[in-house]
Amino acid sequence: MIRAALVMLSLVLPAGAEVTTSVVAPPQEGSVSREDGLAAWDRVHAVVSHPRCANCHVGADNIPMWSGPEYPQTGPHGMNIDAGDSRIGAETLPCATCHVTSSAPANGPNDAPAAMIDWQLAPVDMIWFGQSSAQICAQMSDPARNGGRDWIQLAEHLRDDAAHGGFVAWGFAPGGARQPAPGDLQSHIDDVLKWGAAGQPCPE
Amino acid sequence: MxxxxxxxxxxxxxxxxxxxxxxxxxxxxxxxxxxxxxxxxxxxxxxxxxxxxxxxxxxxxxxxxxxxxxxxxxGTPDAPHPVQQAWIDHQVAQCGYCQSGQIMSAAAMLALQGEPDDQQIDRIMSANLCRCATYPRIRAAIHDAARRLATG
Missing domain, CATH: 3.10.20.30 (Beta-grasp domain)
Structure with a gap:
């Protein structure tokens, strides 16, 4: 059943779609001080804890959140939404029923947010919503919980996701009246690399 | 296009x-x-x-x-989809405006779900609003349609 839904959801990138290009230029490992690395982490944390990112980096209850200045109060996604263990809503209502896969994702302020890949929650291991800076830092620097990536591969993941019109690019350009994640994609990639070159230091 | x-x-x-x-x-x-x-x-x-x-x-x-x-x-009036037939049998519609969307959501769900329980129905159908609040009849019709689909 879930497999059938996954097949149906695996749409190809629309022809003519515009994508974001960015550069991964890692500094020499150890060339960044711990202090500068922690400062870079703080900027990374400001991005990943922002509602544009954290609302869908939720835990094992598989329920996306509505939080941020667009909402009168923080709470679970309306309409009783449950993305299920599939994290794409295959067991219930697919995310992509409303969050359509679009070649022009920066849509109107009242439209359901859309990306150029099928809408979904991040994996459970990558929970950010409600987590402290130290907890998120520990997760992102742990290959067992970050998709098996070292610090350079983390930056490459950001670049590659954006190149496919995925959620990383969308977070910085969500369209409508939605508040974007702070900064821009290239600065975020550079900060991840600075933090990595400093040895991925985490706050206490 | x-x-x-x-x-x-x-x-x-x-x-x-x-x-x-x-x-x-x-x-x-x-x-x-x-x-x-x-x-x-x-x-x-x-x-x-x-x-x-x-x-x-x-x-x-x-x-x-x-x-x-x-x-x-x-489906057609002569050969309705099992969800449409269940909708008719349970006289689900009141004003009817939301009902084509309700039926399409229910049919998509039942193609994947087999025989859902009340909680599953509520999770899947709660993004389809009905201002007449026909929800109890919607749920009953979905159970009925699921049985019809299961028995062919």
Whole structure:
């Protein structure tokens, strides 16, 4: 059943779609001080804890959140939404029923947010919503919980996701009246690399 | 732009960004699919694209990547889909405006779910609003349709 839904959801990138290009230029490992690395982490944390990112980096209850200045109060996604263990809503209502896969994702302020890949929650291991800076830092620097990536591969993941019109690019350009994640994609990639070159230091 | 709706191919001369719902209603004259809110909050405009429920007010013509089925193509008055037959038997509709979206969502769910329990139905159907609050009859009809589909 879930497999059938996954097949149906695996749409190809629309022809003519515009994508974001960015550069991964890692500094020499150890060339960044711990202090500068922690400062870079703080900027990374400001991005990943922002509602544009954290609302869908939720835990094992598989329920996306509505939080941020667009909402009168923080709470679970309306309409009783449950993305299920599939994290794409295959067991219930697919995310992509409303969050359509679009070649022009920066849509109107009242439209359901859309990306150029099928809408979904991040994996459970990558929970950010409600987590402290130290907890998120520990997760992102742990290959067992970050998709098996070292610090350079983390930056490459950001670049590659954006190149496919995925959620990383969308977070910085969500369209409508939605508040974007702070900064821009290239600065975020550079900060991840600075933090990595400093040895991925985490706050206490 | 080519679009297949209810098994029929159409050449559509429209802006690439036109919502599918506009194409269905204003160009193809398939007015069974309703405009409710226009922002994916109510579900009245639900159609199927390759079997998956999609809010047709949200997807642009250029992004439709499969065959579209509307309420007119789900079944016919002479041979209704089991969900449509259950809707008739339970006299679900009150004003009826949301019902084509409700039926399309229910049919997409039952193609995947077998016989859902009340909690599953509520999780799947709670993004389809009914201002007349026919929810108890919607739930009853879905249970009935699931049984019909299971027994063929």
């Amino acid at each position: 080519e679009l297949t709706v209810n098994g029929q191919r159409h050449q559509i001369d429209a802006e690439a960004g036109m919502p599918l719902l506009w194409v269905l209603r204003d160009i193809l004259g398939l007015t069974g699919t309703k405009y409710g809110c226009g922002i994916a909050q109510c579900g009245a405009c639900t159609v199927h694209i390759d079997g998956m429920a999609v809010r047709s007010c949200q997807i642009a013509l250029a992004d439709v990547g499969g065959e579209v089925t509307t309420i007119e193509g789900l």
